[in-house]
Amino acid sequence: MGRSVKLLIGLVVALAAAWVGHGPLGQGAAFIDRTEALARTAVRDAGVPGVDVRFGRDPLSRAAILSGPANDFQREGIGDLPGITQRVADVPGVASARWDNGGRPIPLVAETLGLAALAYLIGVVLGRILFRPKRKSFLE
């Protein structure tokens, strides 16, 4: 079996493991739950009643969708005073924050699989260095 086939099989196994962690084991949903709770705290701290924030659930995504009664000043802020949009966008884990439901956010599973592929690649590079066949002499 060729090297590239072996590395491809390894990549498929790594992505499958990442998908199992993200989906069936609930890691992706747990991340969105935590981020949503932090974003709700940020909205509450802004002190504008009736404003809510939620995240994409089908598919899971890190794009925050804001809704509720708020004027332009409350939404966008002024000068150094951040509005609700900026406060939510600054929450760790949030990719973007907007007031409408348009657009197509990047699914969380795609980001997780991308990160897993990167980790796999780092592992392969490290392994290439660690498990490189040693030369017996400089003439080989």
Place this chain on the structure above:
Amino acid sequence: MSGLVALARFDLPILAVALVIGLAAARWAFTQRRKPEEPPRS
């Protein structure tokens, strides 16, 4: 970008598994197995 870093930190167990699989795949792909030498014929 900072959001992606937060995701990576949360997904650290998944990324660690992927890294270990990468190491194992590299060992599988790059380590040459030598055939056992035949015993000398008498």
